Amino acid sequence: MSANVQAFDLAMFDLDGTLVATAGEIGDAVNDTLVRFELPAVSQVQVERWIGHGTRELLIQALASASDTTAEVIRSSSSLSLIAAEFDRHYQRRCGTRSQLYPQVRDTLLALRERGVKLAVVTNKESRYTATVLDAHRLAPLFDRVISGDTLPTKKPDPAGIHSCLTQFGAAAERALFVGDSSIDVATARNAGVRVWALPYGYNMGEPITANQPDRVIPDISVLLN
Incomplete structure (x- = not known):
């Protein structure tokens, strides 16, 4: 699928294995x-x-x-x-002692913000750890919304986190994108009716992400700027 970021008003990201190697x-x-x-x-x-x-x-x-x-x-x-x-x-x-950002993460998020795209994290990591990781890598100010595994009554693959972001930002599902690295992320996006792009280098329970049939497998998140 060749749509570029101009087709998206909202980009949502998993955290571990997607933005940060933790x-x-x-x-x-x-x-x-x-x-x-x-x-x-x-x-x-x-x-x-x-x-x-x-x-x-x-x-x-x-x-x-x-x-x-x-x-x-x-x-x-x-x-x-x-x-x-x-x-x-x-x-x-x-937290922050051995983790590192994946390639192009910070520059891509900054560029997306400059383009007016709303950005959110939707992770199953508990909120206290999510905040620590985001702060350790100076990512927190780049996101308009952070949804952790204990933010809502349910967590991924339940689509509630994505639905909450769509509602908050007034974004249509067809103009939203979810970026993740696992079968859980693909299932969450499918359950929410939004497009899902996946990264091959994260944590997918030892299985190749291609087996989960995301809409697109991308080498790093800078592809969102193309």
Whole structure:
């Protein structure tokens, strides 16, 4: 599909794996937490495959793997809140230490703003972590709206976040674009009835993004300026 950015009034973006490469520091915080509770570390590959459903779910998957049990057992564990609080301390400390913007992100967002395109983040990452990551990379001022995994009663792939942005900015679905890196992002955009472009370098549970059939696969987000 060859439409350029002039066809869009609103561009919405996933965060992890789309705008910022965050897996390294998430993995650091997970393993900091596991060590604290005398559990074996998990691998970076595992962490990348768990990204997408929110940081709490990622922690649950890591604990299940390290404990050789199931996610259901971890979710019902009385110690989960204690472990989650420990993870929170480590992740807040780690945010910004190893993550980096993907190529062309800042320049593209600035150029889109200059063109009058409204910009939003729609992520499943919890709001306190979203804010920390955006602030660490000086991205927060570039967005007109940030929707995190705990902003609304539901999160992706429920389309509520996209619908909320469409309503707030008075944008028609056919003049909106969602940019992400995972099957969750593609499903969210499809559920909302908006076009979806995907990046091949993010975190898609170990699967190629082409398998999820986005409208377009782009090498980096500067393509939005073409």
